[in-house]
Structure formats: structure tokens, C-alpha cells
Amino acid sequence: MSKKELTCIVCPNGCQLEAMLENSDSGSLQITEITGHLCEKGPEWAEQELTHPVRTVISNILVESGDLPLVSVRTDAPVPRNMIFDVMKEIKAAKTKAPVAIGQILIKHPAGTGCNIIATKNVRNV
Amino acid sequence: MNTIKHDVVVIGGGPAGLAAAIAARKSGCKDVLLIERDKRLGGILNQCIHDGFGLHKFDEALTGPEYAQRFIDEFNSLGIDSMLSTIVLSVDGKRNLYVSSRKSLTRIEAGSVILSMGCRERTAGAISLPGTRPAGIYTAGAAQNFINLQNIMVGKKVVILGSGDIGMIMARRMTLEGAKVEAVFEILPYPSGLARNIQQCLNDYDIPLYLSTSVIEIHGKERVTGVTVAGTDKNFKPIPGTERHVPCDTILLSVGLIPENELTRGAGVQMEARTGGAGVDDTFMTGVPGIFSCGNVLHVHDLVDHVSDEASLVGEYAVRYLDGEIKPPESYIKIEPQQGVRYVLPQKVSGMRDFTLSLRVTTPSRDRAVWVKDGDRKVARKKMIRLHPAEMIRINIKKEKLQGAKVLEVSVE
Numbered sequence: 001m002s003k004k005e006l007t008c009i010v011c012p013n014g015c016q017l018e019a020m021l022e023n024s025d026s027g028s029l030q031i032t033e034i035t036g037h038l039c040e041k042g043p044e045w046a047e048q049e050l051t052h053p054v055r056t057v058i059s060n061i062l063v064e065s066g067d068l069p070l071v072s073v074r075t076d077a078p079v080p081r082n083m084i085f086d087v088m089k090e091i092k093a094a095k096t097k098a099p100v101a102i103g104q105i106l107i108k109h110p111a112g113t114g115c116n117i118i119a120t121k122n123v124r125n126v
Numbered sequence: 127m128n129t130i131k132h133d134v135v136v137i138g139g140g141p142a143g144l145a146a147a148i149a150a151r152k153s154g155c156k157d158v159l160l161i162e163r164d165k166r167l168g169g170i171l172n173q174c175i176h177d178g179f180g181l182h183k184f185d186e187a188l189t190g191p192e193y194a195q196r197f198i199d200e201f202n203s204l205g206i207d208s209m210l211s212t213i214v215l216s217v218d219g220k221r222n223l224y225v226s227s228r229k230s231l232t233r234i235e236a237g238s239v240i241l242s243m244g245c246r247e248r249t250a251g252a253i254s255l256p257g258t259r260p261a262g263i264y265t266a267g268a269a270q271n272f273i274n275l276q277n278i279m280v281g282k283k284v285v286i287l288g289s290g291d292i293g294m295i296m297a298r299r300m301t302l303e304g305a306k307v308e309a310v311f312e313i314l315p316y317p318s319g320l321a322r323n324i325q326q327c328l329n330d331y332d333i334p335l336y337l338s339t340s341v342i343e344i345h346g347k348e349r350v351t352g353v354t355v356a357g358t359d360k361n362f363k364p365i366p367g368t369e370r371h372v373p374c375d376t377i378l379l380s381v382g383l384i385p386e387n388e389l390t391r392g393a394g395v396q397m398e399a400r401t402g403g404a405g406v407d408d409t410f411m412t413g414v415p416g417i418f419s420c421g422n423v424l425h426v427h428d429l430v431d432h433v434s435d436e437a438s439l440v441g442e443y444a445v446r447y448l449d450g451e452i453k454p455p456e457s458y459i460k461i462e463p464q465q466g467v468r469y470v471l472p473q474k475v476s477g478m479r480d481f482t483l484s485l486r487v488t489t490p491s492r493d494r495a496v497w498v499k500d501g502d503r504k505v506a507r508k509k510m511i512r513l514h515p516a517e518m519i520r521i522n523i524k525k526e527k528l529q530g531a532k533v534l535e536v537s538v539e
Contacts, residue, residue: 006325007321007322007324007325007329008322009322009325009326010322011178011181011322012178012181012320012322012428012429012517013322014320014321014322014323014324014325016321016512038511055326055330056177056187057302058175058176058177058189059175059302059303060175060273060274060277062277068275069275069276069277070274070275070277072175072189072190072191072274074175074177074189081330084302085302088302102191102192102195120175120189120191120192121172121175121191121192121195122195
């Protein structure tokens with residue numbers, strides 16, 4: 001049995017969670033108990049974090065002939081944490097043309113992930 | 127000079143100003159004008175491209191620009207007037223505004239004024255940063271503006287001074303852009319930003335956070351070449367023998383925010399040293415009748431959701447003031463911060479309406495309660511598992527609890 005401490009990142013409360021872990025017969029880690037959360041999203045997040053951590057990737061993409069040189073973007077779903085830099089590589093290589101509208105898909109399935117890169121800002125054409 | 131009249135004039139088109147203007151319009155005022163010095167609405171949210179906004183208000187983790195756009199869309203659909211690329215030069219105690227745009231200088235006679243100018247960052251000068259003044263020293267927000275709005279990368283090897291949220295968010299941002307962030311140094315024994323940002327912005331990228339550590343010297347002539355850091359004692363003095371050199375070409379400062387209150391002072395509004403903002407009552411009216419304040423210019427918030435909520439109330443009160451429904455009471459109930467409390471807001475209330483008490487504690491602690499007392503009588507009590515200066519605490523107080531009260535004392539026990 002082992003103990004793992006985590007900071008929940010779901011909301012600004014930032015609950016300090018404690019997860020009790022046990023090696024199951026098959027060799028995989030089993031979470032036996034999670035404590036320290038103020039809401040039910042905590043244990044859900046901890047389980048995800050301990051088995052398959054994911055993050056939303058956020059950056060900017062170059063825009064041509066826009067009223068801004070960049071449009072802010074994010075993944076429309078969290079991606080595996082170890083894929084962040086692969087996703088970033090595609091974001092950095094990308095370019096788009098104004099106008100851009102919030103929610104517009106700018107890259108489909110970056111780095112083979114199931115998510116899309118969407119615009120989070122409106123950029124007007126100038 | 128041209129003179130015009132407006133019922134409600136809102137200064138600043140960030141999250142506070144937008145929510146206040148929308149609420150004023152929805153409260154029945156057809157003549158609302160918002161003045162913004164930038165060429166677009168949204169304020170600082172335009173450069174805060176990270177997510178986590180709107181969790182309370184919309185139950186979604188929106189990015190800053192997305193959060194702002196929801197309010198901008200509503201603002202536009204209500205047909206509220208705005209003046210962009212326009213700066214307010216001064217406001218006087220009779221609610222005359224002197225306003226400069228590219229084309230003209232205008233005097234505006236306002237029925238009521240809502241101050242929502244936001245805040246700015248503390249700079250190297252403000253914290254008396256020792257050493258030379260080479261290029262490569264930025265406030266975290268200035269670096270954020272360069273990188274996220276202007277597509278200008280500010281450095282490759284970065285040290286961050288101060289553990290405020292913007293500094294940590296920029297640590298992640300610069301790492302994603304290919305810079306190496308060496309470390310975050312915090313002079314206090316505890317981080318000043320949110321725990322979730324330590325996890326998702328620092329730990330995720332193996333960026334170390336050193337507490338009770340400060341930069342004692344900056345090196346470099348043309349450009350920063352490094353810093354000397356040292357451990358600090360409880361009086362924030364460097365501990366001899368703990369100095370070490372950290373090479374870097376860029377320093378980001380995340381050492382606090384200062385409400386931007388030049389206009390407020392110019393209007394003769396009485397200020398509060400504890401918040402750096404105006405003193406206000408339970409309608410968010412300052413000491414000058416008809417001048418209201420909300421958002422980060424009033425007190426620095428940690429969540430924009432709370433800014434929007436606060437500003438919505440203020441928009442409504444500013445209209446009710448015009449309608450003659452809000453008059454200062456014969457005497458106010460004072461609210462005073464006591465043991466463990468850094469500030470309270472509002473600082474005085476009429477006792478005639480329910481209100482939300484906002485406060486911050488002085489130091490981190492666990493399993494305490496915030497007490498609001500009238501002498502020995504309990505007015506409100508909020509149990510808290512974790513208390514932290516970085517997290518604003520809000521307590522709703524009913525007017526029935528205020529009958530006969532003279533002074534409310536707020537403490538952590």
C-alpha cells in the first residue's frame with residue numbers, strides 16, 4: 001500500500017488530495033481511497049490523473065491579414081499530458097487567415113489525438 | 127470643448143466595466159456610456175488566453191477571451207454606447223469627466239459614474255529590486271502582452287520572481303513556446319498564487335518553486351546575464367552563505383497588483399490603505415455621491431467570476447442612485463478587520479440591505495472559522511477547511527442580522 005498526494009486542478013479551490021494505492025494481483029495500481037476533496041469532481045480527477053493524466057493545451061496561432069497577429073486557441077478536449085509538446089509543435093507550424101471566429105476548428109486531430117484545435121478569440125479581417 | 131450628458135458613465139471596458147454597463151442597461155437605464163482606452167473591449171482578459179475562467183458563473187472552464195466575448199456579445203446586443211481608444215483624463219467630485227480621444231476633447235456630465243479601471247502590476251522599481259537595470263526585465267503581464275497579443279518572444283532562459291498566478295501562468299506559457307524557465311523564487315514562506323497553478327504550470331513542467339528565497343542582485347549591462355538569489359529569514363533579510371548564481375537572459379516579475387486609482391483620487395474619493403482602492407458602502411458607492419467603484423480598481427480579485435458578480439450589482443445600484451432610491455443613511459455600521467484579517471469590503475454598510483462581505487486573511491491556516499460579530503453577538507460565521515491570503519473569502523449577510531449593530535468586527539478564530 002502506498003500514498004500519493006495530488007493537487008486537484010479542476011477549480012481554483014485547488015484541493016490537496018490524498019490517494020491510497022494498492023498493487024492489484026494483475027500488477028496494476030488500484031486506487032483504494034481518495035480523501036481531501038471538497039466536491040465529487042476531486043476523486044474523478046484524481047483517478048484520471050493517476051491512471052492517464054490529461055491537460056487542455058492552450059496557445060496562439062498566426063493569423064494573416066487580421067486585426068491581431070495571433071488568434072488564441074485551445075484543444076476542445078484535454079489531451080494526454082505526454083502529448084502536450086507534440087500538439088504544440090503542430091500549433092506552432094500552423095497559420096490561418098482572418099476572419100477567425102470563436103469555436104472555429106483550426107487544426108483537426110493534432111499529433112494524432114482525438115481533439116481539435118479551436119479558436120478562442122474573434123479576429124477581424126483588415 | 128464639446129460638452130455632452132449621459133446618465134451612467136462606466137470607465138474601463140474590462141470584465142468589471144462590461145458587467146456593470148450591461149447591468150445598468152438591464153436595470154432600465156437607456157443612456158449608458160462605456161469608455162475604454164484600448165481599441166477593443168475585454169481588458170486584460172484578451173491576453174489571458176489560459177483557461178479556468180467562468181467555472182463559478184458558467185460551470186465551464188473558459189479561456190479569458192472566450193469569457194470576455196460572452197459579455198461583449200451581450201453588451202453589443204443591448205446596443206450600449208461605447209467610446210474606444212478614448213482615455214478619461216480626469217473626473218471631478220461633481221461627476222464631470224474630461225475625456226480625450228484621437229479626434230477631440232470632450233466634457234461629459236454624468237448622472238452617475240462607475241469606476242472600473244482595473245489594476246496594474248508592481249514593477250521592479252516598486253519592489254526596490256537591487257542591481258543594474260539591463261534589458262530583459264519584464265512584469266509577467268507585460269511579457270504576456272508581448273507573447274500573446276503581439277507575437278514577440280521576450281527571452282530564452284527565464285527566472286521568475288514572485289509566485290503570483292500570472293507569473294506561474296507565464297512560466298508554462300514560455301515553456302510551451304520553447305524557453306527554459308529555470309525557477310520561480312518567492313520571498314514569502316508560502317506561494318502567493320493558487321495551488322492549481324503550482325501543479326499545472328510548474329510541476330507539470332518540472333519548474334522548481336523556491337519559497338523564502340529572493341533575488342538579491344541582478345547581473346548584466348546591456349541584457350540580463352543572471353541573478354544572485356539567497357534564502358531569506360522571517361524578516362525577509364537574505365541569509366549569508368545561501369547566495370547562489372542563476373544564469374538567465376530574462377526576469378519576469380509577478381509581485382502583485384496595484385489598483386489603478388489616479389482618477390479616483392482626482393475626484394476626491396477617500397481611499398482605503400488596506401485595499402488600495404476606494405472606501406465603499408454596501409452599494410459600492412464611494413465617499414463621493416454618485417461615484418461607484420467595482421472590480422480590480424476597488425480591490426484585487428483572484429477570480430473574474432467574482433468581478434462580474436460584483437460589477438453587475440454596481441451597475442444596478444448606479445441606476446437606482448439616479449432614480450433617487452439610494453441615499454446615504456443617517457449613520458453607517460462600520461466593518462473592521464480584526465485578528466487574522468487583512469482587509470474587509472465594504473468598509474461600512476447601511477444595514478438596510480443584504481450584502482456580500484469580501485475579505486482576505488493575513489496568513490495561510492487550516493480548519494478555522496471567519497467570524498463576523500457585533501460586540502459579543504454572532505452576525506455570521508463561515509467555517510473554512512483552508513484559508514489562504516491568495517483566496518478571497520465571501521460571506522453573504524442578511525440585513526435582519528444587522529439590526530441595532532454599530533460596528534461589525536471580522537476575525538479568524
